[in-house]
Amino acid sequence: MTVTHKCLRSYRICALILSFAFFSVFSLFAVISDTEKIDFWSSYPHEELADAICSRMSDEELFAQILMFGWAGQEASPLLIRWVSERELGSVKVFGWNTDDIVQVARAVTLLQKKAQAGRFKIPLYVATDQEGGPIRHVKGRTSDTPGNLAIGASAYPADAWYSGYYIAKELRALGINMNFAPTVDLYTNFDSSVIGIRSFDHDPHFSGVMGASFAAGSMAAGVIPTAKHFPGHGDTGADSHGKLPVIDIDLETLRSRELIPFEYLIRSHIPAVMSGHLNFPKIVGGNKPASLSGFFLTDLLRGTMGFDGLIITDDMMMNGATSYTGAVSAAVSLAVEAGNDIVISSTTAQWEEPLWNHNIERMKTDLKFRQAVFRAAKRVVLSKLKYFKGENPVPLFPDITGIDSAVPDPEAETFFTAQAARAITAYKAGLLPYSPEKAASDKILAAGQFRDFFAEADRSYDGVRYFFFPYTLDAEQIREKAEELASLARGFDTIIFCVANDTSRRVVSRAAARLSGQGKKFIVISVLEPVHVLDFTWADTILLAYSYSPFSFRAVFSALAGDFVPKGRLPLNMNVLHGAEAER
Numbered sequence: 001m002t003v004t005h006k007c008l009r010s011y012r013i014c015a016l017i018l019s020f021a022f023f024s025v026f027s028l029f030a031v032i033s034d035t036e037k038i039d040f041w042s043s044y045p046h047e048e049l050a051d052a053i054c055s056r057m058s059d060e061e062l063f064a065q066i067l068m069f070g071w072a073g074q075e076a077s078p079l080l081i082r083w084v085s086e087r088e089l090g091s092v093k094v095f096g097w098n099t100d101d102i103v104q105v106a107r108a109v110t111l112l113q114k115k116a117q118a119g120r121f122k123i124p125l126y127v128a129t130d131q132e133g134g135p136i137r138h139v140k141g142r143t144s145d146t147p148g149n150l151a152i153g154a155s156a157y158p159a160d161a162w163y164s165g166y167y168i169a170k171e172l173r174a175l176g177i178n179m180n181f182a183p184t185v186d187l188y189t190n191f192d193s194s195v196i197g198i199r200s201f202d203h204d205p206h207f208s209g210v211m212g213a214s215f216a217a218g219s220m221a222a223g224v225i226p227t228a229k230h231f232p233g234h235g236d237t238g239a240d241s242h243g244k245l246p247v248i249d250i251d252l253e254t255l256r257s258r259e260l261i262p263f264e265y266l267i268r269s270h271i272p273a274v275m276s277g278h279l280n281f282p283k284i285v286g287g288n289k290p291a292s293l294s295g296f297f298l299t300d301l302l303r304g305t306m307g308f309d310g311l312i313i314t315d316d317m318m319m320n321g322a323t324s325y326t327g328a329v330s331a332a333v334s335l336a337v338e339a340g341n342d343i344v345i346s347s348t349t350a351q352w353e354e355p356l357w358n359h360n361i362e363r364m365k366t367d368l369k370f371r372q373a374v375f376r377a378a379k380r381v382v383l384s385k386l387k388y389f390k391g392e393n394p395v396p397l398f399p400d401i402t403g404i405d406s407a408v409p410d411p412e413a414e415t416f417f418t419a420q421a422a423r424a425i426t427a428y429k430a431g432l433l434p435y436s437p438e439k440a441a442s443d444k445i446l447a448a449g450q451f452r453d454f455f456a457e458a459d460r461s462y463d464g465v466r467y468f469f470f471p472y473t474l475d476a477e478q479i480r481e482k483a484e485e486l487a488s489l490a491r492g493f494d495t496i497i498f499c500v501a502n503d504t505s506r507r508v509v510s511r512a513a514a515r516l517s518g519q520g521k522k523f524i525v526i527s528v529l530e531p532v533h534v535l536d537f538t539w540a541d542t543i544l545l546a547y548s549y550s551p552f553s554f555r556a557v558f559s560a561l562a563g564d565f566v567p568k569g570r571l572p573l574n575m576n577v578l579h580g581a582e583a584e585r
Contacts, residue, residue, distance in 0.1 A: 039122040040386070050383035053121050054375060059364040061120075062371075063357075065090035065378040066342060068128065068313070069349040074101055076108040080349045084125065085115040090381055091126035094177060095138055095347055099129075102141035102175055102408055106399040109176035113397040123382060124389050124397055126225075126343070128179035131168050134198055134548055135529070136184075143171050144413045149184060149215075150198040150530075151424035151547040153207070153572035158214040160420045161201070165218030165226065167413040172224050174407035176399035178388070179225040181275055181313075185212040185262035187235035188573060196235050197530045198547055202572040205258050209265025216271050223393040228266045230277030230315060231302060232291055233259025237279070245290060245321040251283045264306060272384065273311040274302065276341060278321030290325055293332065298340035311384055313343040330359035338370065342377040414552075421556035424547055426569035428535065431542035432522060434563025435495075437462055443522070446490050448509070449499025453551045454526070457558040458497060466493070474504050483511030495522040497561075498540075501549060506533040513539050526557050531573065545569065 032044060032052040042049060054062065064083070068091035071080045076092075083089040092112055099105055109127050116125045130138045134148020144167060152160045165183065172180060185208050188200035201211040216226035232255060237246040250258075263274065276292040284296075291297040292314050302308050314336050315322070317329055326332040329346070333356055336344050350356045364371040388394055400407075427433060440462050447458040448468040458465045468489055470482045490496050490512065498509045513523060517539065524542045527534040528549045537543060544567065546557040560567040 039120070040124065040382075040389075041122060046383055046386040046390070050379050050386055053123075053382055054379045057121075057378065059361055059371065059374075061088055062374050062378040063360055063364060064088050065123070065381050066337065066344055066374065067091070067350075068093050068126070068343050068345045070095045070345075070347045071349050072097055074104045074108075076112055077349060079352070081112070081115060082352070083349060084112050085118065088116070088119045088121070088123065089125070090123070090378075091128060091179075091343055093345060093347070094127065094129040096130075096140065099139045100141050102139065102143065103401060103404055105139065105141075105177075106175045106401055106404055110398045110401070113176065117397070124385060126179050126381075126385070127177050127395075128181060128227075129172065129177050130181045131172055131177075132182040132184055132199060133164055133168055134550070136182075136199060139172065139175065139177065142408050144168065144409045144417060145550045145552070146417050147421045147424055147546075147548040147550050147553050148198055149201045149211075150188070150572055151421060151553065151569075152211060152215075153188075153201040154426055154545070154547055154569035155420060155423035156207075156570055156572075157423065158210055160423065161211040161214035162218035162221075163416050164420065165215035166222050167218075167410050167416060169219040169222035169224035169226075170410050171408045171413070173222055173395045174399060174404055176395060176397070177224070178395035179227065179273070180219055181227045181229060182219070183212045183215040183226060183228060184230070185209065185228055185266065186230055186233055187259060187262070189236045189258070191530075191532045191573075193235065193237065200235060200572075203574040205261035206265075209262040212262050213265045213269040213271075216266060216269060220272075221393075223395050225272045225388065227273040227275050227313060228263055228271050229275035230279065231263060231274050231312075232277070232279070232281070232297055233263075234277050234279055235259065245278060245280050245288065245324050247280045247282060247288075249283060250281065255281070255284065260301075260306070263302075263308075267306055267308050271308075271310060272388075273313055274308060275313050275315055276336075276339075278315055278319055288325060290321060292322060292341070293325065293335040293339050295339045303340060311342045311380060312340055314341045314345050316345050316347045318347045328355065330355040334360055334363060334370065337373050337377060342380045417550070417552045418555065421546070421548070421550065421552040422559065422565060422567075424553070424569045425556050425560045425567035426531075426545040426547075426571055427543075427560070427567045428527075428531070428545050428571065429540060429543040431540070432524060433542060433561065433567075435524065435542070435561050436563045440495065443494040444492065445495045445497065446493040447497045447499070448486055448490075448512070449497075449526075450501055450505060451499060451528075451549050451554070453549065453554040454499045454528075457554045461558045461562050470505070470508055472502065472504060474508070479504060479507045480511065483508045483515070486512040487515035490516055490521065491519065493521070495524065497524045497526065499526050499528065500534050501528045502530075503533065510537070513537075524561065526561075528553065531571065545571065 064087040070093040133146040184199045188203045201208040219226040278290045523540045525540045527545045531545045546553040
């Protein structure tokens with residue numbers, strides 16, 4: 001080959017390389033023509049496409065994109081369908097009152113996603129739920145009833161958090177649910193808490209951060225978007241923001257050294273979403289404005305200082321913790337957007353001409369700053385959807401209805417959650433352990449509690465067990481009556497196995513045990529949910545902590561009692577804090 005031919009071939013190769021490079025660069029910076037018809041599935045870079053779509057949206061389309069509505073009933077209501085098909089609602093939420101028939105849930109998701117795909121921009125819906133594990137399980141039916149976060153904290157294995165997030169998300173995926181409002185990374189620092197408690201992993205912020213990040217990673221491995229909550233931290237209060245605005249009386253230094261640390265772990269792990277909590281921190285911002293409506297907490301702290309660049313999603317705006325500050329939902333929604341939230345949740349579907357809609361659409365037309373805030377939120381939502389639905393492992397828009405029976409519960413989940421529940425069991429007071437069937441053969445055994453699975457596992461473990469059931473909630477007089485009935489019945493038995501789940505059962509059991517004192521009875525206490533109810537039971541021979549009323553936990557705790565394995569779980573509480581609280585009382 002001549003020198004000329006070699007040069008010519010080299011020139012052609014260089015030309016091809018330059019052409020390819022030019023085409024690649026042009027594609028990256030291609031300008032979308034104003035006249036070109038585009039939708040969500042158009043082949044443009046995510047940033048440019050999100051900007052182009054939002055720039056073409058009407059005020060109504062922009063605002064609808066940042067709303068998330070729930071619905072009541074087995075089927076999606078005609079009103080919700082209208083919101084999706086006519087106003088192109090951005091997201092929907094599956095709440096716990098419409099989920100016993102999981103096939104119907106999947107059909108409703110399919111219908112709503114089809115309506116969304118028929119819209120002008122064909123933007124898919126985020127379909128969310130609360131499936132934390134433990135008692136917070138909004139999608140019921142055949143989904144796994146898992147031990148939950150405090151049980152994960154008791155086992156102390158990050159792998160348990162990862163696989164919990166993974167299997168929970170796999171079951172949601174089968175139903176077309178692509179976003180889960182979990183993990184909860186609030187700390188177990190207030191033992192009077194009626195709303196967090198066992199939803200925490202632990203009292204320690206670093207430990208909780210590791211467990212939360214592991215749970216989130218498992219969820220993402222199954223393709224479901226995890227959401228860390230409740231920012232900036234709901235653990236240090238006994239109040240429930242569903243009923244009123246909780247006040248957390250700590251300063252910014254304490255918040256940074258404690259509550260914020262788990263969120264920092266999750267942000268470093270690229271958590272896609274964070275839920276803002278309806279919580280008041282008067283020592284930090286003054287007044288009674290909730291953190292969910294505060295620009296300092298969401299824009300300055302979460303985005304600015306902590307560097308979070310994902311979605312910020314409000315807790316339910318129907319909660320009194322949000323509306324008590326503004327007096328009206330419509331005003332609370334306005335403040336939520338201005339503070340930096342990207343998605344605003346309403347547990348109910350708003351009426352067509354409700355002030356939540358009309359008031360804020362009118363503000364967009366008259367208040368440029370507010371419209372810009374809505375635009376920024378809508379663009380962030382659309383951009384996140386482009387990255388997710390065009391990414392590697394999104395939940396399919398239309399679930400496989402025929403495959404649900406084989407996918408839910410997940411075929412591998414039972415084996416895992418059974419083992420995880422066993423790793424969590426804590427022998428707070430070993431006493432009679434092991435109380436094997438052979439050792440109990442000559443004993444008359446009475447089981448007293450509030451759960452069907454408790455009685456079923458007692459019956460499976462021991463012969464001839466008798467039962468005493470009492471309701472989960474009782475008033476003071478009923479507690480006294482049930483305690484007397486239990487004590488009277490228990491006099492004819494050698495061993496009494498108590499199940500304690502809440503303050504009601506604590507008081508019934510304590511009163512009954514006091515009546516039986518000195519009669520030579522064997523007292524075995526099985527604690528489910530918050531363990532603080534039983535830690536001062538000096539009269540008990542044995543105390544086992546299960547942290548959950550899941551069927552997996554009841555099976556595990558009775559297996560530990562019978563001597564099938566030695567319980568190795570740790571107590572995920574700060575006992576110094578507990579003793580300090582007792583001293584104050």
